[in-house]
Amino acid sequence: MSQQLFEQFLEQHCLKMTQQRREIYEEILKLEDHFDVDTLLWRLKQQGKAISKATIYRTLQLLLEYGLLKKTQVSPDGAEILYDACPEGCASDNLVCTECGKVIRFNKAAVCQLCTEIAGQHGFAPSSHCLNIFALCPACQQATSKTQGEQHEKA
Amino acid sequence: MSQQLFEQFLEQHCLKMTQQRREIYEEILKLEDHFDVDTLLWRLKQQGKAISKATIYRTLQLLLEYGLLKKTQVSPDGAEILYDACPEGCASDNLVCTECGKVIRFNKAAVCQLCTEIAGQHGFAPSSHCLNIFALCPACQQATSKTQGEQHEKA
DNA sequence: GTCGCGATTGAGAATCAGTCTCAACCGCCT
DNA sequence: AGGCGGTTGAGACTGATTCTCAATCGCGAC
Incomplete structure (x- = not known):
């Protein structure tokens, strides 16, 4: 743009x-x-x-x-x-780390297809969508697994 | 619940x-x-x-x-x-009418699968997601097509 | 180039959702 | 019934966003 x-x-x-x-x-x-x-x-x-x-x-x-x-x-x-x-x-979607807030944008045709399909099933005419996936990024996964080594139960 | x-x-x-x-x-x-x-x-x-x-x-x-x-x-x-x-x-997703604001909740295993897959591709450990599909509901589609009959070009 | 009009801007006031404060109150354990 | 600590209510407070309105600017017409 x-x-x-x-x-x-x-x-x-x-x-x-x-x-x-x-x-x-x-x-x-x-x-x-x-x-x-x-x-x-x-x-x-x-x-x-x-x-x-x-x-x-x-x-x-x-x-x-x-x-x-x-x-x-x-x-x-x-x-x-x-x-x-x-x-x-382009309806770009986000992969967001719940720990550090890092955001990765991605663009998957499969997501659009799925949305169109779902909308269609309900008789809706799709226009756009917004998908956020909340997950732990590799770095934060490591950090977390370390911490869990020390205190195995939840805080 | x-x-x-x-x-x-x-x-x-x-x-x-x-x-x-x-x-x-x-x-x-x-x-x-x-x-x-x-x-x-x-x-x-x-x-x-x-x-x-x-x-x-x-x-x-x-x-x-x-x-x-x-x-x-x-x-x-x-x-x-x-x-x-x-x-x-249950991570339920929404189908939202952009015109009247009507919201339909749905729950598709395919969405979860896709999210897990995408997160995995980036090395992320998925926890949840949030998908909103913006679309025109059947009622609003009818209303819109009527209006467009009168004024075919954009306002 | 400059004139003029309507769109745009800036500063701060106004609004509004949401949070905080703190004394009074209540649920629950004894 | 008594007491402790969590919870509540009222309203002050906060911070983000919007509004107001006079001053300014962009741009087409001349």
Whole structure:
């Protein structure tokens, strides 16, 4: 996804490309996969780009509306929500480590197929989906098994 | 899921079964599948059960921690979050109508299998997952196709 | 190049969901 | 019945997000 795409979107919807929108979007592209609003705010501030909170939220709102961004729940109890830059059309899913919060994005045709199938069974016309798999990453598995060696019962 | 189960959980964790907790949990059982905090608050108030906001949130927090409840994002842009009563162990998924917000819960072994497989491919040890399929329910499909008959191009 | 209009912005106020505080209260064990 | 510690309620508090509105900017028209 590029600046061009963003500009196209703005134009299509009779919106203006402003300095602020450009900077916010550039920063999102740099952040790649996923980020939270605080990080974005903080990084822009670090670069002396004094864009107001309101503008950042407004821009994120735009991106969400046009599907250039989506929100994702990154813990089973719904605690944290990150924004997740999302290449158009592609419903990318996340593999989230429940311990360290590491997120791996992936894109499996099988998931889309399954969703379409399930929706079809209920007479629904599928549009998109959102799958988060909560699991322990290799590093955290090691850490955990070590700890369990010491105290074998749960704390 | 029943009151018994809840009592077991409380006991296991050295927590007391109070009038308030019982009433909140009863109401959640009545609400079945999914609900939001406002609905719960409102319904309890309707019944003259003047349970404070704080207590309700505290109880929900408990249920979340012990996995008797989970949070679910019910729109692609992450707008609404519902609590979703969740029978133990079973990771149930949702089919959500993007138009009217109707939610259908389902439970497909194939989804779990796929998640386990994907996690495995990345060396992750799967624990749970959360899948929401966003689609148009039959009723809303009809409504939409009618509208499109009148104005065939996008608004 | 510059004019003008409507869209956009910034600063801070407002809102709102959720959390915290702490004294009063209650469940449960003895 | 008595007492301890967990639980509750009311409302203050917090922090994220949205709103307000005057000042500013982007961009098409001239």
